[in-house]
Amino acid sequence: MKQTIIKLYQYNYWANHLILEKAAQVTENQFTAPSHCSSAGSLRGALVHTLSAEWIWRSRCQFGVSPSGMLQEAEFPTLASITSRWQEEENAMLAYIESLTDDDLNQIIAYTNTAGTMSFETQLGDILHHLVLHGMQHRSEMAAILTDLGQSPGNIDFIVFLRRLSS
Numbered sequence: 490m491k492q493t494i495i496k497l498y499q500y501n502y503w504a505n506h507l508i509l510e511k512a513a514q515v516t517e518n519q520f521t522a523p524s525h526c527s528s529a530g531s532l533r534g535a536l537v538h539t540l541s542a543e544w545i546w547r548s549r550c551q552f553g554v555s556p557s558g559m560l561q562e563a564e565f566p567t568l569a570s571i572t573s574r575w576q577e578e579e580n581a582m583l584a585y586i587e588s589l590t591d592d593d594l595n596q597i598i599a600y601t602n603t604a605g606t607m608s609f610e611t612q613l614g615d616i617l618h619h620l621v622l623h624g625m626q627h628r629s630e631m632a633a634i635l636t637d638l639g640q641s642p643g644n645i646d647f648i649v650f651l652r653r654l655s656s
Contacts, residue, residue, distance in 0.1 A: 526633040549600040
């Protein structure tokens, strides 16, 4: 199971990089403009939300700490600031996943929501799968925004990633 998780995260970051590359082609106004395509409100909002979710889930899983809030857009005024933090998070997540065993993936993680009002328990492997799927949802929203702005990231399907691995 660990190898499957590693491959999913390699895909996750490959697709994120495609989004970030195209986001670099839009204007600052387009980057922060409200969009009906994103539940996070804008391209910047979607990037920060996705980054925040990954940081929160890794904190819960790796350190047993449930952060009390999401990262805020104001902390990331530019795409460069988001990209820099993404690289840090990507490196930390990949190192964490590499440190896991298949047995670790079966452990139950106890955590609270960011408000601290609800407690949950979920298997680590399921959380790690969830995080990639959550990222896919928001990448799809970002791809729609970018496409509307004439900067389509192209096909970000998992199978395309796999084909590139084998070529």
